[in-house]
Amino acid sequence: MNVGLLGAGHIARALAEGWSRAEAGPGRPDELTFFDVVPDRAAALAADTGGVAADDPAALVAASDLVILAVRPPQVDEALGEVATLLGGRALVSVAAGMRLARLEGLVPPNVPLGRMMPNVAAALGLGVFLYVPGTLGPATGPVRELFASAGVVVEVAEDDYDVGTAIASCLPGFVARFAEAFTAAGVAGGLDRETAAAISLGGLHGAGAVVAAAGDPAAVVTAAATPGGMTAAGIAALEAHDIDAAVAAAVKAAAATAAHPA
Secondary structure, three states: OEEEEEOOOHHHHHHHHHHHHOOOOOOOOOEEEEEOOOHHHHHHHHHHHOOEEOOOHHHHHHOOOEEEEOOOHHHHHHHHHHHHHHOOOOEEEEOOOOOOHHHHHOOOOOOOOEEEEEOOHHHHHOOEEEEEEOOOOHHHHHHHHHHHHOOEEEEEOOHHHHHHHHHHHOOHHHHHHHHHHHHHHHHHHOOOOHHHHHHHHHHHHHHHHHHHHHHOOHHHHHHHHOOOOOHHHHHHHHHHHOOHHHHHHHHHHHHHHHHHOOO
16 A cells, blocks of 8 residues: 655654554555655655655645645645545545544545544654544555554544543653653652663663553552562552642643644
8 A cells, every 4th residue: 555644744754664664564555655845854754764755745645545644733724625636535544633533524525535543653663552533434444454553553442532542642652751751850869860860760661661561451560569568669659649640630631632622
């Protein structure tokens, strides 16, 4: 399947990098084509991932079996206005936050199959989490799922659950990075130099994520790690005393509200 990315920003880059590193198989795109209102950005992404930079949106559509709308929400109307009548029966998948299918349906002809997918930047490493709303994709549903699964894990959700799911999947890298900053600062406060504290925090988080993912059950890892009277148990008790659950819930709620009403 030939895939065209309309927009060459950070999400498009993460997707393209993930697909370019994926092993050959049914999900990996045969060819990637890029267009961006900043031509140099599309050209750089094409050069970095072995794709092709299109001269205009029409050329991108012509070269693609599937078009991915990868522009910021305020740019959606203009971007679709340039390609809507050119899509024909090609499927269109939007990765724009806050743009519900009903809104997109009003911007394209009725014969255009539509779906939504929300990636996160870990797609660049082949470790993405993708929220999938198949919408009206019909026969394209399976191939689209395979395409994104080649760069991570695809989780199908109802559109009404999309914003809160986005707040977790899409924002989690940023949340974890902020957590790493906090651990580094705690290490410095405890007497470590910043470089050492950062190395311990980043290495520890990387390994910890792998352990939890492999276990598939965070509660089981907590139980195993927090032996009574031990260091982990004491630390978790302190986190709970400061209401870590409430802090995380507030972060997800704020992010979800922003996803529902993007700037």
